Amino acid sequence: MKAWAIIAAAGIGRRMGGNTPKQYLEIGGRPIVCHTLDRFSEAKSIESAVIVVEPGREESFRREILDQFAYPPHWVVTGGGAVRQQSVANGLARVPADCDVVLVHDAVRPFVTPEEIDGAAALAYKEGACILASRVNETVKRADQDGTILETVDRSALWAARTPQCFRAELLREGMRRAEQDGFVGTDEASIVERLGLAVRIVECHARNIKITTAADLVMAEAILNTRDS
Numbered sequence: 170m171k172a173w174a175i176i177a178a179a180g181i182g183r184r185m186g187g188n189t190p191k192q193y194l195e196i197g198g199r200p201i202v203c204h205t206l207d208r209f210s211e212a213k214s215i216e217s218a219v220i221v222v223e224p225g226r227e228e229s230f231r232r233e234i235l236d237q238f239a240y241p242p243h244w245v246v247t248g249g250g251a252v253r254q255q256s257v258a259n260g261l262a263r264v265p266a267d268c269d270v271v272l273v274h275d276a277v278r279p280f281v282t283p284e285e286i287d288g289a290a291a292l293a294y295k296e297g298a299c300i301l302a303s304r305v306n307e308t309v310k311r312a313d314q315d316g317t318i319l320e321t322v323d324r325s326a327l328w329a330a331r332t333p334q335c336f337r338a339e340l341l342r343e344g345m346r347r348a349e350q351d352g353f354v355g356t357d358e359a360s361i362v363e364r365l366g367l368a369v370r371i372v373e374c375h376a377r378n379i380k381i382t383t384a385a386d387l388v389m390a391e392a393i394l395n396t397r398d399s
């Protein structure tokens with residue numbers, strides 16, 4: 170199995186505030202994106218990676234992140250698009266044609282484990298498509314536009330989608346092609362592949378596989394890192 174990762178690192182992080190994109194903020198004395206890249210460099214299944222960054226930052230990212238922190242020199246850096254879907258499409262264009270499996274992962278999810286990466290890659294190779302997800306534990310309400318509760322939703326079948334989201338390469342390419350053709354913009358890569366009428370499996374992951382989006386998430390990430398490393 171030949172597996173490549175696409176790391177989506179082109180966001181500017183408006184909800185975090187400040188002038189530094191959230192993927193470059195530090196936890197444990199290192200940029201968040203480095204903790205994420207560490208997990209993929211440790212995964213046994215990953216042959217290479219494409220890191221999609223803000224347009225114009227390609228050279229500085231290679232110099233300041235890949236070179237400085239000694240990541241594999243054959244890893245690819247490319248510029249993103251106006252929205253995440255276009256950024257992933259740009260990354261996919263840099264994945265070689267003979268790749269079997271593509272994993273798409275958020276740069277600001279630094280706590281995925283190499284074992285979770287390897288397991289998801291293997292399942293995607295076997296069955297076509299899967300995503301990491303965690304069970305929804307909170308009580309969920311459905312409400313109308315005025316904020317009046319309409320019902321309490323049965324949470325037993327609800328999952329919060331995480332990344333990586335993993336696909337046989339040809340399925341993701343076809344999903345992206347069809348989405349562009351139809352003018353469809355999905356909320357994640359799985360929604361693009363689901364449109365092909367294909368089954369996407371869930372692989373349960375640890376709840377610590379959080380996406381660092383707000384200042385509160387950054388505090389939580391430091392706590393997770395300290396607990397994991399203690």
